[in-house]
Amino acid sequence: MENKVLATVDGREIKQSDIYSLIQSLGERGALFNNPQGQKQLLDEIIAQELLYSEAIEKDFESEESFITVLNEMKKSLLIQYAAKKLMASxxxxxxxxxxxxxxxxSMFSQAKTVSASHILVDSEEEANKILEEINNSLDFAQAAHKYSSCPSKEKGGALGEFSQGQMVPEFDEAVFSMQPGEISKPVKTQFGYHIIKVDQVNEAKIxxxxxxxxxxxxxxxxxxxxxxxxxxxxxxxxxxxxxxxx
The missing domain is CATH 1.10.20 (Histone, subunit A)
Known part of the structure; x- marks a missing residue:
């Protein structure tokens, strides 16, 4: 690809490669500028910086004591980083x-026991027991979650995904990690309400x-x-x- 000269400021060329380098330096944010409008914004910013640089040279800012102090501080910081990088690379x-x-x-590499589970969250134990009765009478758990649960997970059939011990509130945690795959709990009370829990999968701890x-x-x-x-x-x-x- 041709490295086109996009602009010239005080005799200094700004090329397409300068835009690409700036986009890369922005990391994930760079994707926002990887289009004609975004690149135009970056070009305008580079031009503005080059204009400031020209004025700084004209006014001989680099001879000012405060600039020399800042420059020396930056030099020290860069030298420390460079020395550390060379040491680590060795x-x-x-x-x-x-x-x-x-x-x-x-033990650093051991994989803790995890559980994949779904739940239905309601306000009262009475309501939870009624739903549990419907499930025991063949209502699909995911359908019940979508119909009755107050948790946003209802949109995924109550699925909470995979988690390890200690990630949930204590009462929920104690119940779910004592269950077997496919098992459905009685109502479990927590600070959020009453949960009906279904264990979808258990992954035992392993080394x-x-x-x-x-x-x-x-x-x-x-x-x-x-x-x-x-x-x-x-x-x-x-x-x-x-x-x-x-x-």
Whole structure:
């Protein structure tokens, strides 16, 4: 694609590639500007910035003490970030190290028991019992949820999706994690009202094999090793450069 010159400000060219670079730098927000109107807005903004730059050069702002102070602060910050990035980039892990890390920290990769469930929420126990009776007399649970539940999940037949222990209020949590797949509870009272709960699926806790979580284990191992390298570097630098902490 031709890198077209879109505008010239004080002899400096603004090219199509400058627009694309700015869109990329905006991350997810960049998609909002990836159209003719959005690119025109970005071009106008780049032109405005270039005009300010020209005036700053003309007025010799870069010689002002306050600018030099800000520039030095930015330089220091960038140098620190650059040094840290170089240090982290020097760290790598072997397959053997990753597997050893997995075995030493296996609980980190264990998958907790989860449940997929649906519910019907109503205001009174009496109402809940009437609905439960209809369900026991062959009314489909999802249809009952859509018809009677006051929870927004009614639009999905009462489905709450998959969740682990501790994510729901205690009374609901205790009931649902003691149930079996396909089981429908008696009314359960919580601060929100009365729930009829149906367990759709139970996924028991498991410890995955190394191969199942190898990529995750590698990332965790690398981060751990980088942290150790960073801490070691700190101690080395404390020996090299004087540090005084005033109490």
């Amino acid at each position: 760290v790598s892990v072997t397959d053997e190290e990753v597997e050893e890390f997995f075995n030493d920290n296996i 995955p094999s190394f191969e199942e979580v190898k990529d995750e284990a590698k990332n965790q191992c690398l981060m751990y090793k980088q942290q150790q390298v960073y801490l070691k570097k700190q101690e080395e630098l404390k020996e090299k450069y004087p540090v005084t902490i005033n109490n």
